[in-house]
Structures are given as C-alpha cells and as structure tokens.
Amino acid sequence: MKKMSPLSGFPEWSPEERLVETRVIEHLQRTFELFGFTPLETRSVEPLEVLLEKGEVDKEIYVLRRLQAGEAEADKNLALHFDLTVPFARYVAQNRGQLSFPFKRYQIQKAWRGERPQDGRFREFYQADFDVIGENELPISYDLEMPLLLHEILDQLPIPPVTLLINNRKVLEGFCRGLRIDDGALAIRILDKLDKIGEDAVRKQLMGMEGGTTRQAEKLLALAQIRTPDASFADEIRKLEVDHELLEKGIEELSFVMNGLAGVPKGRVLADLHIARGLDYYTGTVYEGVLTGHEGLGAVCSGGRYDDLASGSSSLKLPGVGISIGITRILSRLFKKKSLSTNRPTPVCVLVALVDEASRPLSLEVASRLRARGIAADLAPRPVKYGKQIQLAQRRGIPFVWFPPADPSSSHEVRDIRSGVQGPADASLWEPPPEDRNVRLVRLPRPDEGPID
Amino acid sequence: MKKMSPLSGFPEWSPEERLVETRVIEHLQRTFELFGFTPLETRSVEPLEVLLEKGEVDKEIYVLRRLQAGEAEADKNLALHFDLTVPFARYVAQNRGQLSFPFKRYQIQKAWRGERPQDGRFREFYQADFDVIGENELPISYDLEMPLLLHEILDQLPIPPVTLLINNRKVLEGFCRGLRIDDGALAIRILDKLDKIGEDAVRKQLMGMEGGTTRQAEKLLALAQIRTPDASFADEIRKLEVDHELLEKGIEELSFVMNGLAGVPKGRVLADLHIARGLDYYTGTVYEGVLTGHEGLGAVCSGGRYDDLASGSSSLKLPGVGISIGITRILSRLFKKKSLSTNRPTPVCVLVALVDEASRPLSLEVASRLRARGIAADLAPRPVKYGKQIQLAQRRGIPFVWFPPADPSSSHEVRDIRSGVQGPADASLWEPPPEDRNVRLVRLPRPDEGPID
Numbered sequence: 001m002k003k004m005s006p007l008s009g010f011p012e013w014s015p016e017e018r019l020v021e022t023r024v025i026e027h028l029q030r031t032f033e034l035f036g037f038t039p040l041e042t043r044s045v046e047p048l049e050v051l052l053e054k055g056e057v058d059k060e061i062y063v064l065r066r067l068q069a070g071e072a073e074a075d076k077n078l079a080l081h082f083d084l085t086v087p088f089a090r091y092v093a094q095n096r097g098q099l100s101f102p103f104k105r106y107q108i109q110k111a112w113r114g115e116r117p118q119d120g121r122f123r124e125f126y127q128a129d130f131d132v133i134g135e136n137e138l139p140i141s142y143d144l145e146m147p148l149l150l151h152e153i154l155d156q157l158p159i160p161p162v163t164l165l166i167n168n169r170k171v172l173e174g175f176c177r178g179l180r181i182d183d184g185a186l187a188i189r190i191l192d193k194l195d196k197i198g199e200d201a202v203r204k205q206l207m208g209m210e211g212g213t214t215r216q217a218e219k220l221l222a223l224a225q226i227r228t229p230d231a232s233f234a235d236e237i238r239k240l241e242v243d244h245e246l247l248e249k250g251i252e253e254l255s256f257v258m259n260g261l262a263g264v265p266k267g268r269v270l271a272d273l274h275i276a277r278g279l280d281y282y283t284g285t286v287y288e289g290v291l292t293g294h295e296g297l298g299a300v301c302s303g304g305r306y307d308d309l310a311s312g313s314s315s316l317k318l319p320g321v322g323i324s325i326g327i328t329r330i331l332s333r334l335f336k337k338k339s340l341s342t343n344r345p346t347p348v349c350v351l352v353a354l355v356d357e358a359s360r361p362l363s364l365e366v367a368s369r370l371r372a373r374g375i376a377a378d379l380a381p382r383p384v385k386y387g388k389q390i391q392l393a394q395r396r397g398i399p400f401v402w403f404p405p406a407d408p409s410s411s412h413e414v415r416d417i418r419s420g421v422q423g424p425a426d427a428s429l430w431e432p433p434p435e436d437r438n439v440r441l442v443r444l445p446r447p448d449e450g451p452i453d
Numbered sequence: 454m455k456k457m458s459p460l461s462g463f464p465e466w467s468p469e470e471r472l473v474e475t476r477v478i479e480h481l482q483r484t485f486e487l488f489g490f491t492p493l494e495t496r497s498v499e500p501l502e503v504l505l506e507k508g509e510v511d512k513e514i515y516v517l518r519r520l521q522a523g524e525a526e527a528d529k530n531l532a533l534h535f536d537l538t539v540p541f542a543r544y545v546a547q548n549r550g551q552l553s554f555p556f557k558r559y560q561i562q563k564a565w566r567g568e569r570p571q572d573g574r575f576r577e578f579y580q581a582d583f584d585v586i587g588e589n590e591l592p593i594s595y596d597l598e599m600p601l602l603l604h605e606i607l608d609q610l611p612i613p614p615v616t617l618l619i620n621n622r623k624v625l626e627g628f629c630r631g632l633r634i635d636d637g638a639l640a641i642r643i644l645d646k647l648d649k650i651g652e653d654a655v656r657k658q659l660m661g662m663e664g665g666t667t668r669q670a671e672k673l674l675a676l677a678q679i680r681t682p683d684a685s686f687a688d689e690i691r692k693l694e695v696d697h698e699l700l701e702k703g704i705e706e707l708s709f710v711m712n713g714l715a716g717v718p719k720g721r722v723l724a725d726l727h728i729a730r731g732l733d734y735y736t737g738t739v740y741e742g743v744l745t746g747h748e749g750l751g752a753v754c755s756g757g758r759y760d761d762l763a764s765g766s767s768s769l770k771l772p773g774v775g776i777s778i779g780i781t782r783i784l785s786r787l788f789k790k791k792s793l794s795t796n797r798p799t800p801v802c803v804l805v806a807l808v809d810e811a812s813r814p815l816s817l818e819v820a821s822r823l824r825a826r827g828i829a830a831d832l833a834p835r836p837v838k839y840g841k842q843i844q845l846a847q848r849r850g851i852p853f854v855w856f857p858p859a860d861p862s863s864s865h866e867v868r869d870i871r872s873g874v875q876g877p878a879d880a881s882l883w884e885p886p887p888e889d890r891n892v893r894l895v896r897l898p899r900p901d902e903g904p905i906d
Binding site: 005006012015022029033035042060065066067069078079090094095100103105112134346360376377378379382395 | 459460463465466468472486488489491492494500501515516517533544551552553555556557558565577587592594598800813824827834835848892
C-alpha cells in the first residue's frame with residue numbers, strides 16, 4: 001500500500017459522487033429499455049488489428065501483456081477498446097446469425113484511451129451508447145429516433161440542457177464533389193478543425209490542397225457558417241450554388257431529421273453544417289452535443305450513421321446509426337461545479353439504533369421489516385448513547401433514526417433528525433415521506449456562479 | 454473486421470443472457486443498498502506494486518502499455534486489478550479522511566486475470582463485492598452480517614441454493630500453534646490443498662515440513678474433517694485436545710457467527726474447518742460458498758476478515774470483512790445449463806405496428822403514451838402487412854402488438870400474440886398483465902437433467 005496518490009486520467013469518485021453516477025446510469029438504462037433497446041455488453045479487449053482498422057487512434061490504444069508471458073504469447077496483442085462502437089460492430093458481424101434485425105442495443109461500459117489527460121478528457125471513462133443496426137438496409141427514420149431519444153433521456157436529468165448539432169456527411173461530401181475537390185475526405189478533415197485552429201488557418205490549408213482554389217475554400221467556409229434551428233439550412237446551401245446528386249441526397253436526409261425534430265424545444269437541436277466528426281466510419285447523419293454553459297468541454301455526446309462498419313467481409317451490409325453519451329465527461333464537470341447531487345449522500349433512509357448488545361436481534365428485526373418494504377436501513381454499529389447514534393446518522397446524512405423500545409411495555413419510535421420530530425411507529429407500517437424514500441438526483445445551485453444556467 | 458472468433462476466457466453473452474445479467478446485477482445493487490451499503494467504484498488499474506504486494510497472483514496480472522509509448526513511460530507499470538478487495542483497501546487508505554466509518558460499500562465491477570481459461574474460470578469476469586471497514590476496530594457482529602446478507606441476496610434469486618462454508622483463520626493458526634508447528638502459514642496452505650491433492654498427499658507434505666510429526670499431521674487432518682451445521686464444531690475441536698489462546702479466540706468468534714446464523718435454513722451454512730482461503734490477507738473469519746449441484750465449479754463466493762489490508766503505513770488500523778460473489782462464474786454455468794432466463798428475451802412489452810409511413814407520428818404517439826407510464830414499447834420498422842409485423846414481434850419475443858386505427862373512426866386495438874386475443878385499448882390507460890409488465894428472472898427446468906436441482 002505504498003502508491004496511494006490518484007492516477008492522472010483515471011478518475012475515482014467519492015461515495016456521494018458514485019451514488020449520483022449509479023442513478024444517472026439507472027436512468028439511462030431504464031429509458032433505453034423503454035424505447036426498445038436491449039442491453040448488451042462486449043468484452044473489454046479486442047484484437048489489436050480490429051482496433052487499428054478503425055479511426056485514427058493508434059497512439060491512444062492500451063495493449064495488454066501478461067506479467068510473465070513468454071515471447072510466443074506476446075504477439076497475441078490484445079488491447080483495451082477505445083470506444084463502444086467498434087466492439088459493437090464486431091459483435092454484430094460475429095453473431096449476425098443469432099440476432100434479430102433491426103437490432104437495437106444499448107451498452108454502458110468503460111473505454112480506455114492513452115491520451116494526455118486534460119479537463120474532461122480521461123484515460124478511463126464511461127460511455128453510454130445506443131445504436132440500431134439493420135440487415136441490408138436501415139430506414140432513415142432511425143436517424144430521427146436517435147436524437148428524439150437523446151433529448152428524452154437528457155431532458156429528464158437535472159443537468160444543464162444539451163444542444164445537439166446535426167449534419168450529414170453526404171452534404172459535406174456532395175458539396176466537395178460539386179466543387180470538384182478531389183480529396184473530399186481531406187477537405188472535410190480540415191474543415192473539422194475550424195473550432196480548433198480558426199477560419200484563416202482552415203482557409204490556408206484548404207487552398208494548400210492539391211489543386212485547391214480560393215473559390216473552393218470560400219464556398220466551404222460559407223457552408224460551415226450555416227446553422228439553423230430547422231430545415232431552412234437547405235435554402236442557405238442552395239444560395240451557395242453548388243450542385244451534386246450526393247449533396248441533394250444529404251439535404252433530403254438532413255431535412256427529414258430536422259423536420260421530425262420540430263417538437264423539440266427551440267434551440268436544443270440545430271442543423272450545423274460545420275460538424276463533421278473525425279472518425280472515418282460515418283457515412284450520413286452525424287451528431288454532436290454540447291452542454292449549455294460548458295461548451296468549452298467539447299462534445300458530451302456524439303455519433304452518426306455508419307453504413308459499412310459492421311458488414312465485415314460479407315457482401316450483405318449491416319448499416320447502423322447511434323449516439324454515444326460521455327458520462328464521465330459530463331459528470332466530472334458537474335461534480336467539479338458541485339451542481340449535481342442526490343437528495344442524500346447515502347442510500348440509507350433509516351438508522352436503527354441499538355439499545356444494548358443483548359437487544360441486537362430486536363434492532364435487526366426492525367431493519368428486516370423496513371427492508372422487506374424496500375426502505376433501506378442500517379444498524380448502528382454499537383449500543384453507545386443515543387446522542388452518539390444520532391450523530392452518526394447526521395454524519396452519514398441518514399434522515400431517520402429508529403429507536404426500539406428499551407423495555408417491552410414501551411413502543412418503537414422514529415425521529416426525523418432534520419426536524420427533530422419524533423413519534424411512535426410500527427416497523428411493518430411506517431412510511432417515510434415519499435421524497436425521502438429513495439435516492440433521487442437533484443440539481444444544486446452553484447454558489448460560485450450565481451443562478452443555475 | 455477480420456478477427457471475429459471468440460477470445461478464450463473473455464466471455465460475451467447473447468442479448469438474452471445479458472438481459473439476465475443486468476437483472477441479477479440490479480437485484481444485487483438493490484439488496485446491498487437496502488442493507489446499508491453504498492455504491493463505490495474504483496478505477497480498473499492499479500500501480501503494479503500495489504497488486505504485487507498482496508496475494509500470490511503475480512503470474513496472472515495484465516500489465517498495460519500504450520501502443521506507442523516511449524521507454525520513459527514503460528516503467529510506470531499500470532496493471533488491471535485482479536480482484537476488488539485490494540483496490541478497495543487502497544481506496545479506503547487513500548481517502549480515509551473523507552469517509553465515515555464503519556464504511557459499508559458494495560462494488561460490482563470486472564476484474565482480470567491472465568490465467569488459463571477453464572470451465573468457470575475466466576480472464577475477464579464480474580465480481581460483486583460487499584465489505585465493511587472500520588476505523589481502529591470492527592465489531593464481530595459484521596462477520597455475522599455478511600453471511601446473513603449473502604443468504605438474503607442469493608435466496609431471492611431463482612438459482613440453485615448456495616451452501617456457505619465458514620471457518621476462522623484464528624482457529625487454524627491457533628491449532629497450529631497449539632501443535633507447536635513453527636510455520637503455521639505453510640501448514641495452512643498445505644491443508645488448503647486437501648480438495649485438490651487428497652488426504653495422503655497433504656499428510657506427506659505436512660510431515661515433510663521442517664520438524665513435522667505424525668501427530669501434527671493427523672491432528673490437522675482430523676481438524677479438517679470437522680463440518681457442523683451449528684456451533685457444535687467447538688466440541689469436536691476440543692476432542693482433539695489441542696490448546697492455545699488464539700484457538701480459543703477463534704472458536705469464540707466462529708461460534709458467535711454460527712449461533713447468529715441459526716435462523717438460516719438447515720444446510721445452507723456450515724462451519725467447515727478445512728476452509729482456509731489461499732490469500733494471505735485474511736486474519737479471522739473466512740467464507741467460501743458453493744452452488745448446490747455444481748460443486749465442481751469451485752467457490753462461487755468467498756471472502757473473510759482482513760485486519761491489516763487497508764491500514765497502509767498508518768499506525769491506525771482499518772480492519773474489514775467482506776464477501777465477493779463470482780457473478781460470471783455462476784452465470785456461465787447457469788447459461789450453459791439453460792437453467793436461468795427471463796420471462797421474455799427482450800425488454801420490449803409492446804410492438805406498435807405501423808399502418809403506413811404517413812401515420813408514423815400516430816404510432817410514435819402511442820409508444821410515447823405507453824413509455825410515459827413505464828411500459829417499454831418499440832415501433833415496427835416498416836409499414837409492411839400486419840402479419841409480417843406480428844411475425845417480427847414473435848421473432849423478438851415481444852408479447853403484445855398494438856394496432857393504431859387505419860382511419861380516425863376506428864379505435865386502437867392491442868393483441869396478445871401468445872393467445873391471439875385482441876381488443877380495443879387506449880394507450881393512456883391500457884395495462885399489460887402484471888407478470889408481463891417488466892422483465893423478471895425465471896428459473897427454467899433443465900430438460901437434459903430431469904427435475905430442477
């Protein structure tokens with residue numbers, strides 16, 4: 001037990017924070033299931049080549065080695081997954097014969113990346129993914145279902161609102177083709193850096209591409225400026241007078257999604273033509289969500305449509321669409337700002353006092369009766385003075401203390417230690433106020449920042 | 454997507470099996486919290502030296518390496534934890550100033566061991582641990598609370614009963630001292646191999662110890678034979694006429710625990726004097742549970758009292774006691790035997806049919822109303838013939854199909870596709886039968902093995 005300092009990038013929450021995290025995860029699970037997604041979990045490791053095939057994350061992969069492995073084993077090269085999309089696609093390709101399509105699954109697991117830890121960026125972190133994969137085809141209606149569900153999920157949590165920015169890679173690629181840009185993928189990757197490096201640098205890089213022209217750069221930068229709360233982005237694009245079949249297809253898809261989101265409160269969803277998502281596997285709709293008031297944190301959720309990721313070697317396509325929620329990124333920020341908590345810091349609702357050591361079975365009986373009705377109860381560890389037992393409950397944030405009778409002629413009593421109100425009670429009947437029965441998420445005001453954003 | 458074969462030792466469940474696993478984990482979480490345990494999660498990695506300090510598992514540790522790490526970083530030596538007890542003890546030692554003692558926590562996480570995969574032995578597996586750690590001291594009553602809670606938890610699951618074997622290391626060590634065995638730890642490690650190598654081999658090894666005598670070997674083997682459903686083990690030990698103060702202390706503690714368990718159904722708990730638990734950190738009570746009818750699987754839960762694990766360099770002791778449940782080991786066996794399942798293979802209770810593409814909003818509205826009342830609903834992906842939509846529900850195991858009206862003058866109808874019964878319904882009021890509302894665990898008969906064990 002020598003090394004006991006925290007490890008940078010590997011967050012560990014306090015018991016109070018972990019209680020919050022469990023309630024957030026429970027909420028996600030419940031809502032995903034209500035919407036027809038089935039739970040799935042993949043192993044934490046993948047063969048290294050499966051991970052290297054996708055995305056540009058090779059620097060960030062953690063490879064495993066058995067401490068005393070021989071050379072022969074060393075090249076087996078298992079590595080921790082860096083997201084949940086690639087393992088899910090591998091799982092579906094591997095088990096397609098046993099699955100029923102369209103296959104809707106959610107997956108809440110940790111992922112690992114060896115990158116430099118920064119604010120909101122961790123080496124070990126929780127992701128909550130929900131995806132649907134179809135066999136051969138997947139209707140565009142699922143591209144709409146994803147943000148609808150995301151809104152439903154996040155809106156019910158006491159956290160700042162998330163603004164979801166939506167684009168379509170076909171718009172970007174079609175626009176590039178219409179501009180006769182040869183390497184559209186490169187142009188999109190450059191455009192994707194707009195937030196990081198600014199307009200001038202992007203213009204320079206675009207014009208520096210082989211055969212790059214001022215017109216191309218200006219048109220692309222103009223496209224990237226478009227941001228509308230509805231399907232009116234289409235008119236804005238058409239003003240730029242670039243034509244391509246693929247662009248039209250992309251506009252059609254993005255319009256369908258934006259029109260379907262008309263019922264979502266204003267400002268929560270925007271068509272934003274500069275969103276590209278770096279990963280190569282997206283082929284249509286792309287999503288990126290930011291936390292209002294915490295935009296500097298970067299994307300707190302992201303995803304998109306991938307038509308070829310899961311297909312593997314088969315000629316039968318397995319197109320999918322999904323969104324990943326960065327649980328650790330969101331919570332780390334809200335914990336830091338002390339703006340998300342639970343109604344109490346412990347699951348325990350009632351501390352059952354101990355009269356003396358001999359009457360421990362009596363106290364245990366009270367706890368059993370409460371627990372049988374779903375009321376979390378703990379026993380005081382020692383029969384010290386009642387004042388000390390009440391102090392223990394106070395220290396742990398337990399709202400009620402139960403006092404079994406010291407002699408058989410007296411009755412049980414229960415005390416709300418916040419108000420000091422105490423009265424007789426029966427462990428088979430007593431009910432705490434509804435707001436105290438279970439652990440609930442609550443949003444806190446942030447004293448250092450004034451009113452809640 | 455080349456390597457798509459399963460990886461030996463890294464299990465992945467089907468969606469139906471994962472659904473079972475989520476319900477088992479939910480049950481454990483709920484019950485742990487009812488009993489006053491707070492959730493905790495530690496990072497997946499520890500500095501290698503923290504892991505090497507405890508137990509004899511150095512061969513089995515997975516070390517991490519960033520794929521493109523420089524030499525300087527290579528010696529940072531982070532490794533995946535092999536259990537949840539060592540990380541928990543490290544967490545408590547590291548955060549003791551912020552915790553309230555006695556600190557009761559549960560922790561359900563994966564652990565990794567690089568050992569050779571076998572039946573019931575995995576390289577990646579779920580453990581569910583519950584422990585309590587005290588400051589300076591921890592009353593013996595917690596050694597009793599652990600098996601009481603374990604019984605409560607497992608008894609409510611539709612799995613074969615678990616028999617918990619209990620011993621106390623003070624009994625073993627005190628007995629060795631009474632026999633004037635110099636290296637008691639070695640003698641206990643030899644005795645611990647009784648199940649694996651048999652009585653003759655154990656006798657030989659005991660007598661082969663420095664100064665080992667026939668009397669010592671015979672007495673120890675006689676002790677290891679003792680197995681009683683209550684505190685009568687004490688009389689059996691005393692017949693062996695070995696005396697030591699520590700032995701008496703151990704007998705006293707084990708008697709307290711066995712007497713406290715008198716209310717547990719007969720045969721579920723046994724004092725078994727040959728249980729030692731290999732890990733060095735146990736100092737008192739030790740537990741080991743086996744699944745009835747699956748004894749060959751080995752321990753499905755285990756734990757004990759550790760007085761020095763968490764204390765670290767401080768002079769203040771942090772004694773603890775806890776039990777770990779091997780979720781993956783239990784489930785892998787029950788999945789193999791097809792003896793544990795859920796009432797349906799999907800979270801979805803109702804599939805809402807699509808009349809035509811134009812009426813998708815109507816179907817979505819139905820789904821929303823059902824979801825708002827906690828009834829999981831999914832939309833049919835395409836407005837194909839109703840027969841096909843019903844088939845889809847059948848294939849996915851969804852019990853109900855909802856038919857919105859094809860014209861406004863008709864009413865909504867819902868069909869139980871198992872019975873074929875169909876009738877009018879209102880999406881804001883309709884209730885499925887209580888047994889169909891939620892996903893529940895059910896125990897299946899095992900056709901290949903006759904009646905349920």
